[in-house]
Amino acid sequence: MGKVKQILIMIFIVLAVSGASNVDQLHKWRKSMSSGASSSSGVSRVGSSVIFQLYGNVYPNGFYFVQVFVGHPPRPYFLDPDTGSDLTWLQCDAPCVHCTKGFHPLYRPTNDLVVCRDPLCASLHSSDYRCDDNPEQCDYMVEYADGGSSLGVLVNDLFTLNLTSGVRIFPRLTLGCGYDQLPGVSDHPLDGVLGLGKGKSSIVSQLSDQRVVKNVVGQCLSGKGGYLFLGEDVYDSSRITWTPMSRDHTKHYAAGSAEFFFDGKSTGIKNLNVIFDSGSSYTYFNSQIYHSLISSVS
Known part of the structure; x- marks a missing residue:
């Protein structure tokens, strides 16, 4: 087994008042990238970053x-950035059995299927998963805490990404072709x-393995995207405080144990496991914290 990679995550919660300046800065970056050079290679100097503009808000959109x-040619898709899961997938015309309402036409997959014995396929299944039935393709099913799910197959395709170095690259990455969504x-x-997420199939892990970027993911959130x-x-290091992620959590980003305070005072509830999940619209408490919060409020 290889050395465990150190993964850091930065989560910025920015008030709407300061959010405008961050978005303005992003527009400057995007403007400089739009005239940048292109590269057909997915490999770049480690040290550049990939930037995506975030749209939406906590309220009223909720996402x-x-x-x-x-x-190829590149087509746009609107995706939910989710630090709580690994696999990137698109609703797919394979054909689609059940698809939810989306912004764009269904993704039409390439013929570049990922075989069942591929390491990325193995990372999505338990160790006793067998490839006897369909060795030429990798079937997947992901389920989410809110009851949603996606069923499909893994494919490889080109992604169009802009680097802060001004270069536009087209790495071939693995994603899910989801033909049955709930x-x-x-x-x-x-x-x-x-x-x-932290798994091998996540976009950040794949780009890191291809030496495009370092294994770091960050989000700056405001009321305006x-x-x-x-x-x-892409950050000013003098204005950032880094917190290493706990190695005790192999699947989720977590900063270690936490203590629950209410109105600036300790409730006595300690050693809590807290994970960062950008794909969730809500903050969830376990029953112990929930009842403590209700008692404190009432």
Whole structure:
């Protein structure tokens, strides 16, 4: 087994008042990128970052999304950036058995199927998963905490990405072609999910393995959108406080144990496991914290 990679995550919660300046800065970056050089290679100097503009808000929309270009020629799709899951998938015309309402026409997959014995396929299944039935393709099923799910097959396709170095690249990445979706209770009219988790199949892990960016994901959120970046060279380090992610959590981003305070005072509830999940619209408490909060309020 290889050395475990250190993964850091930065989550910025920015008030709407300061959000405008961040979005203005993003527009400057995007303007400089639009005239940048192109490269057909998915490999770039590690040190650049990939930036996506974030659209949406917490209220009233209740979700954020990014625009990602996939395929050749590249077509736009609106995806839910989710640090709580690994797999990136698009609603797919394979044909589609059940698809929810999205912004764009269904993704038409390439013929570049991922075989069942591919390491990325193995990362989505338990160790006793067998490839006897369909060795030439990798079937997947992902389920989410809100009851939603996606069933499909893995494919490889080109992504169009802009780097902060001014270069536009077209790495071939693995994604899910989802032909059977069930909406969850917090369903949003998007084309799919951008998986940003810690697993091998996540976009940030794939780009890191191809030495495009370092294994860092960050989000700047405001009431008017914000931006998402993969890599670490887009911030002013003097204004950032870094918190290493706990290695005890192999699947989720977590900063270690936490203590619950109410009105600036400790409730006595300690050693809590807290995970960062950008794909969730809500903050969830376990029953112990919930009852403590209700008692404190009443």
